[in-house]
Amino acid sequence: MASTSTSTDDKLTALQAILDSMPPARAMQIRVQGWHADRLRLHAPLAANVNDKACAFGGSLASIMTLAAWSQCWLQAHTADWSADIFVADSQIEYQKPLYEDLVAEAWLDAQSQWEDVIRNGKQKGRARAVLHARVMREDGESVCRMQARYALIATT
Amino acid sequence: MASTSTSTDDKLTALQAILDSMPPARAMQIRVQGWHADRLRLHAPLAANVNDKACAFGGSLASIMTLAAWSQCWLQAHTADWSADIFVADSQIEYQKPLYEDLVAEAWLDAQSQWEDVIRNGKQKGRARAVLHARVMREDGESVCRMQARYALIATT
Numbered sequence: 001m002a003s004t005s006t007s008t009d010d011k012l013t014a015l016q017a018i019l020d021s022m023p024p025a026r027a028m029q030i031r032v033q034g035w036h037a038d039r040l041r042l043h044a045p046l047a048a049n050v051n052d053k054a055c056a057f058g059g060s061l062a063s064i065m066t067l068a069a070w071s072q073c074w075l076q077a078h079t080a081d082w083s084a085d086i087f088v089a090d091s092q093i094e095y096q097k098p099l100y101e102d103l104v105a106e107a108w109l110d111a112q113s114q115w116e117d118v119i120r121n122g123k124q125k126g127r128a129r130a131v132l133h134a135r136v137m138r139e140d141g142e143s144v145c146r147m148q149a150r151y152a153l154i155a156t157t
Numbered sequence: 158m159a160s161t162s163t164s165t166d167d168k169l170t171a172l173q174a175i176l177d178s179m180p181p182a183r184a185m186q187i188r189v190q191g192w193h194a195d196r197l198r199l200h201a202p203l204a205a206n207v208n209d210k211a212c213a214f215g216g217s218l219a220s221i222m223t224l225a226a227w228s229q230c231w232l233q234a235h236t237a238d239w240s241a242d243i244f245v246a247d248s249q250i251e252y253q254k255p256l257y258e259d260l261v262a263e264a265w266l267d268a269q270s271q272w273e274d275v276i277r278n279g280k281q282k283g284r285a286r287a288v289l290h291a292r293v294m295r296e297d298g299e300s301v302c303r304m305q306a307r308y309a310l311i312a313t314t
Contacts, residue, residue: 018209021209022207022208022209022214023184023204023205023206023207024184024185024205024206024207024208024214024216024217025214025216027180027181027184027185027205028181028184047180048180048181048184049180049181050179050180050181051179051181052175052178052179053242057179057181057182057220058220058223058227058244058245059181059182059216059219059220059221059223059224060181060220062216062219062220062223062248062250063214063215063216063217063219063220064216066215066216066219067216070215085210087215087252087255088215088252089251089252090249090250090251090252091219091248091249091250091252092247092248092249092250093219093247093248093249093250094246094247095244095245095246095247095248098244
């Protein structure tokens with residue numbers, strides 16, 4: 001079990017390094033917070049993502065959800081040893097209420113899909129599609145916004 | 158005509174000050190580029206908004222479109238001397254192609270609406286809804302992504 005745990009830590013460290021290499025993610029101060037039960041969680045402080053009304057900026061909410069879902073795809077491809085570029089194709093976002101706390105986002109694969117199938121398709125055909133969901137939640141667990149988005153995973157040439 | 162022009166410049170300066178007061182917009186280095194024919198245009202350098210693939214980060218594209226549409230609402234309310242808080246309620250974004258240039262976004266009101274009606278509703282009822290469109294375009298004018306979003310304008314109490 002120790003080796004599995006270390007392996008997961010290594011993946012999350014590699015993911016954090018990718019996020020840190022992106023100036024907008026670095027400006028948002030996004031940190032990988034965990035990856036449990038196929039849910040990837042990111043954190044960003046409110047201070048770096050606040051709007052003119054002292055709550056979280058809509059664009060930062062969109063960004064952290066987009067990155068959480070992207071990170072989930074990246075981790076799955078990386079775990080399956082498949083080298084793929086990952087692009088967001090489209091997204092629908094619903095902003096439900098203002099957030100006056102730090103941003104915590106989690107992302108997960110649509111319930112009608114399995115990562116095994118997505119990755120198998122990708123390895124066979126060189127590309128795959130995945131529908132992801134994400135939300136930003138308050139400390140009490142209540143969602144403040146949610147996203148559904150399609151991602152394209154394309155084998156690195 | 159000179160006074161009208163100065164007045165528009167004053168509004169765009171006030172808008173820029175609001176954007177500059179928001180840490181995420183400041184980090185994206187967003188500049189108000191112009192406001193013509195009821196289209197508000199924002200600019201942000203690629204370097205501050207680049208992803209791991211050397212093109213514009215999807216979250217930054219979402220952010221600049223969300224801000225361009227928000228700014229359009231703010232300018233209309235400000236011009237009509239109506240003090241309102243403006244919130245994005247939902248958005249649908251389509252990412253059409255990667256962008257390897259600076260980000261230039263423009264936003265405009267849905268063709269089925271008139272700003273006069275939105276503002277009149279807002280002043281009468283204390284709140285109004287508006288459907289906005291936005292896009293990010295390349296220097297050659299081609300769109301790389303587009304957004305449709307609903308905004309709520311609520312009278313400041």
